[in-house]
Amino acid sequence: MNYNNKKRTGSLISIQDSLVKARFYDNVIMGETAEISVEGKSLQAEVLQIDPDHKNTDAGIVEMQVFEDLTGAQIGDMVEFTGKPLSVLLGPGLLTSIWDGLQNPLYKLGEQDAYLIPGMRAPALDEEKLWEFTPSVKAGDVVKGGAAIGSVPEGRLEHKILVPFNLGKCKVESIIEKSSVNITETVAVLTDAQQIKHKLKLAFRWAVKSPIPFKERAIPSKTISTGVRVIDFLAPVSYGGTVGNPGPFGAGKTVLQHSLCKYALADIIIMAACGERAGEAVEVFKDFAELDDPSTGDSLMNRMCIFGNTSSMPVAAREASVFIALTVGEYYRYQGYNVVLLADSTSRWAQALRERSGRQGDIPGPEAFPMDIPDQIKGMYQRAGADKGTGGSLTFIGTVSPAGGNFQEPVTQASMDATGGFWGLSQDRADAKKYPAIDPLAYTTSVYDSFVSWTDRNKMLQTLMEANGIDQTISTIGLKKVPVDKYVLYQKGQTIDFCVMQQDAFHKLDACTRPDRLKVINEAVQKLIDSSIEFSRDGLEDEELKELVKTKFDELRQWWKDWNSSAQSEEEIAGLSKHIDQFILQED
Ligand code: ADP
Ligand code: MG
Numbered sequence: 001m002n003y004n005n006k007k008r009t010g011s012l013i014s015i016q017d018s019l020v021k022a023r024f025y026d027n028v029i030m031g032e033t034a035e036i037s038v039e040g041k042s043l044q045a046e047v048l049q050i051d052p053d054h055k056n057t058d059a060g061i062v063e064m065q066v067f068e069d070l071t072g073a074q075i076g077d078m079v080e081f082t083g084k085p086l087s088v089l090l091g092p093g094l095l096t097s098i099w100d101g102l103q104n105p106l107y108k109l110g111e112q113d114a115y116l117i118p119g120m121r122a123p124a125l126d127e128e129k130l131w132e133f134t135p136s137v138k139a140g141d142v143v144k145g146g147a148a149i150g151s152v153p154e155g156r157l158e159h160k161i162l163v164p165f166n167l168g169k170c171k172v173e174s175i176i177e178k179s180s181v182n183i184t185e186t187v188a189v190l191t192d193a194q195q196i197k198h199k200l201k202l203a204f205r206w207a208v209k210s211p212i213p214f215k216e217r218a219i220p221s222k223t224i225s226t227g228v229r230v231i232d233f234l235a236p237v238s239y240g241g242t243v244g245n246p247g248p249f250g251a252g253k254t255v256l257q258h259s260l261c262k263y264a265l266a267d268i269i270i271m272a273a274c275g276e277r278a279g280e281a282v283e284v285f286k287d288f289a290e291l292d293d294p295s296t297g298d299s300l301m302n303r304m305c306i307f308g309n310t311s312s313m314p315v316a317a318r319e320a321s322v323f324i325a326l327t328v329g330e331y332y333r334y335q336g337y338n339v340v341l342l343a344d345s346t347s348r349w350a351q352a353l354r355e356r357s358g359r360q361g362d363i364p365g366p367e368a369f370p371m372d373i374p375d376q377i378k379g380m381y382q383r384a385g386a387d388k389g390t391g392g393s394l395t396f397i398g399t400v401s402p403a404g405g406n407f408q409e410p411v412t413q414a415s416m417d418a419t420g421g422f423w424g425l426s427q428d429r430a431d432a433k434k435y436p437a438i439d440p441l442a443y444t445t446s447v448y449d450s451f452v453s454w455t456d457r458n459k460m461l462q463t464l465m466e467a468n469g470i471d472q473t474i475s476t477i478g479l480k481k482v483p484v485d486k487y488v489l490y491q492k493g494q495t496i497d498f499c500v501m502q503q504d505a506f507h508k509l510d511a512c513t514r515p516d517r518l519k520v521i522n523e524a525v526q527k528l529i530d531s532s533i534e535f536s537r538d539g540l541e542d543e544e545l546k547e548l549v550k551t552k553f554d555e556l557r558q559w560w561k562d563w564n565s566s567a568q569s570e571e572e573i574a575g576l577s578k579h580i581d582q583f584i585l586q587e588d
Contacts, residue, residue, distance in 0.1 A: 010062060010079040012036065018066045018316040019359045020045065022079045023059050031085050031209070034064060037078045043068040044102060045079075046086055046320075048360065065356055067102055067317040084205075088324045089124040090331045091183050091203025092131050092152050092159045095268065096301045099124065101309030101321030125203055130180040133161070133187055133202065141172045146213070146334060149175060149188050149200060155302045157267065160335045161187065164204045165212055168192060208323035212330035215389020220420070222386075223449050224340070224395065227263030227294075227512030228256070229521070230438050230501045234457060237421045238448040239266075239338050240386025240393035244346075244415030247425025248405025251437045254280055256423075257342045257399060258287075259436075259505050261304070263294055263512040266395070267337040271306045272325035274318050275348025284308075294512065318352040326383045326396075333385075333392035341384070346377070346398040350411045366410045374414035381418040421446040434502050440464050451515045452522045460496060460522075463529050467493020479546065487546050488535075491553040492528055499560040500525060510565045520573055524580045531584040556583050 010024030020036070028050055035042040049063040064079075088103055098106045103124040131152035137143055145167040148160040163170065170190035181187055183203040190198045206212065220240035226232055237243050247253045254276065261269050261284075271284070284306065291300040305328065309321040322343055329339045343349070350373060357370040365371040384396035398419075402409045405427050407416075416422055426439035438444055441464060450457045470490040474482055482490070500521055504510045513521070535549055559579060567573050 008081040008083070010034075010081070012073065012075055012077045012079060013061070015070060015073050015075070016359055017355075018070065018314055019048075019356065020064050020066055020070070020073070022062050022064065023053060023056070024062055024079070024081070025059050026081075028060065028062050028081055029083065032081055032083055033086055034062075034079050034081045036064075036066060036070075036073065037080070038070065038073045043070065043073075047081075048356075063360065065316045067314060067320055069314050085207040085209065086320055086323070087205040087207050088327045089203050089205055090328065091125055091161075091201075092154045093125040093129060093183065093203075094305050094328055094332075095154055095157070095303065096305065097125070098306045098308060101274075101307055101317035101324070103307075103324055106308060125183055127184050128182055130182055131159075131202055132178070133176065133181050134178045135175045135188070137172050137175060137188075139172050139174050142169055143172060143190065144169045146215070152202065156296060156298065157337065161200070161202055162334065163190065163200065164198075164206070165334075167198060170198065173197065206327055206331070208320065208327045211383050212327065212334055214385060214387045215334075216387060218386045218388035220386045220393065220395075220448065223451060224338075225265045225451075225515055226260055227514065228259060228436060229503055229513050229518065230436060230440060230444075231423065232451050232513070232515070232518055233500070233522070234440050234450070234461060235421055235423055235438065235444045235446040236448045236450045237395060237397070237446065238386070239395055240384060241395050241421060241448050242381040242384045242419040243395075243397040243421035243423060243446075244400055244412070244419040245397060245423040245425070246400035246402055246407055246412045246415065247437065248427045248430070249401065251405070251425035251427060251430040252435055253399040253401065253425060254344055255505050256425075256436050256438075257344050257397070258284065259511065260340065260342060260397065261288065262291060262300065264340050265295055266340040267303065268329075268332050268339045269304045270325050270329050270339060270341045271304065272322055272341065272343040273306065273308050274321055274343055274345060275309065275315070275351065276344055315352045315355055318349050319356075322346075322349050322380065326380065326394075329394040329396075330383060333387055333394040334390055336390045336392040338393045338395075340395045340397065343396070343398040345401045346380075346415065347401040347411050350377070369410050373410055374417065377411065377414040378418040381415075420448060434497070435505060436503060438501075440497075440501055441468060451518050456522055456526055459529055460500075460525060463489070463493050463496060464501075466490075467497070480543065482546075484542055484545055484549070488533060488549055491549060495528065495553060495557055495560070496525055498557050499564065504565070507565050509568065517573065520576055524576045527577070527580050527584065533584050533586060535586060552583070552586070 008026040010022035012020055012022050014021040032047050034045045036045055045064040045066040047062055047064050051061045053059040053061050105122050133150055133152050135150040137149050143163050145163050145165040147163045150161045151158045170192045173189040173191050175188040186199040188200045220238035222239050223236050288300045293300050293303050307321045307325050309318055329341045332339045354369050384394045386393040400412050400415050402412045422445045423438045424444055425437045429437040467490045470486050563576055
């Protein structure tokens with residue numbers, strides 16, 4: 001996209017929040033980025049629209065969105081077009097990094113100034129760090145885009161050094177021996193079919209709006225152990241799957257995302273904190289550095305990278321941050337890793353689109369979102385997926401924060417259409433402190449396989465549903481009209497809800513349940529559902545009997561809750577099944 005390396009410039013003619021217009025006399029390309037000089041700083045912008053200049057036929061007018069705070073910008077400020085689309089730097093060192101929404105490393109910026117100042121820049125990846133490069137091809141070999149020419153160890157992972165995906169067949173002209181290099185040094189020279197030479201380094205830039213291809217896209221089929229019981233039983237997600245997670249303010253979306261960060265079994269977790277409170281993001285940075293990766297015992301940050309684009313940063317950068325995070329995810333998927341991308345919140349992302357299209361004067365769709373918001377949301381989720389060719393996957397779990405918890409609004413609806421799994425958080429459950437507040441009965445669906453059979457999963461749901469119905473009967477016409485056997489069914493449902501669906505995200509043991517323990521719990525649940533428990537009447541009236549049933553179930557629930565937070569040895573774990581057997585027989 002470079003025009004003979006000639007500097008192409010323009011000057012600002014209008015400024016409206018993050019949207020600016022500039023007059024230019026050269027060529028400008030749709031989607032290219034530009035640098036706007038404001039008080040000696042250089043701010044990043046992206047070209048959205050190009051129009052003829054009716055006042056000056058030699059010129060054109062370009063409309064751009066600026067990703068950084070424009071305070072101090074003035075009419076006449078200089079714009080320089082870069083010829084390059086918005087891109088992300090891909091290479092070793094991505095893991096453990098914490099960036100803002102434009103891939104500026106926050107720690108490096110922090111060394112420059114305690115406050116983020118617009119226009120501050122630092123290299124996205126450490127340029128001095130040395131990596132132990134081992135070549136896997138030799139001079140004379142033929143390679144093409146996506147092929148590995150070697151690798152470097154990145155923490156526990158083997159980071160493959162790939163030929164940029166847009167290159168066709170190339171001959172390896174030269175490649176260095178095994179040695180320590182940084183990301184600015186050339187490690188190999190390739191020649192393409194047109195005899196053009198390409199110098200490869202450990203890192204390369206890739207346009208964030210061009211999805212990195214799949215080798216062979218496959219249907220997500222292997223269930224992820226997230227550690228969260230209600231998810232793994234009733235609304236599971238597979239490697240490469242997509243989930244929309246809507247919930248009203250304060251219902252627990254962020255706590256759930258943090259749980260997944262800590263406990264979901266994956267090689268890599270990417271967090272895109274998009275438009276949420278800055279304080280939360282700071283907590284994550286502090287907490288996660290001290291936590292261990294559940295599968296390796298390493299520091300949790302070694303499998304993570306974070307884009308912290310909080311509510312205090314410019315809105316336009318939110319759009320960029322989600323695309324940057326997706327591209328990093330695709331890059332690691334191509335290397336064969338299982339990546340989970342958590343975006344909190346996609347509503348804030350959609351709001352950025354809404355603000356932009358509003359300012360551009362587009363005809364608005366429902367609730368002033370752009371008309372094509374469903375397609376944009378679909379497009380985002382479609383970049384997730386499993387790749388049979390590489391063995392890698394990118395799972396995308398996005399929170400949605402609908403105003404007033406109204407799931408009928410456009411972003412929630414579009415997310416529901418675009419995703420394979422849906423975790424609806426309910427205000428009622430959050431108010432009742434039933435955490436995680438995912439409502440097993442409302443809006444909770446999944447196309448992915450659970451850790452238990454469909455029959456067992458449906459029986460569990462059925463029981464919860466019937467118990468819910470009885471609960472409503474009790475609250476409308478009173479307990480008296482409910483027969484004893486129905487009341488027992490109600491108590492069974494209450495027990496499954498309280499002891500299985502609810503889980504303490506902050507308790508060391510209870511916070512995470514792995515598949516082997518799920519199996520034990522499922523057996524207990526199924527036994528309880530299938531049993532006809534004989535409470536001996538001993539001449540009791542119905543009401544007295546119901547009182548007894550409640551006491552007995554209360555005791556069971558208390559026991560089971562304790563088991564959740566204490567049973568660790570094989571014997572203790574097996575104790576659940578024994579306890580349920582005794583309970584069913586009503587033997588003390
Ligand atoms: P949201 O992101 O949906 O606005 P948060 O995730 O910040 O909501 O949750 C709000 C509060 O609810 C938390 O600070 C915490 O006190 C409580 N909470 C949410 N989920 C859980 C959970 N799984 N276990 C215990 N407390 C929770
Ligand atoms: Mg939140």
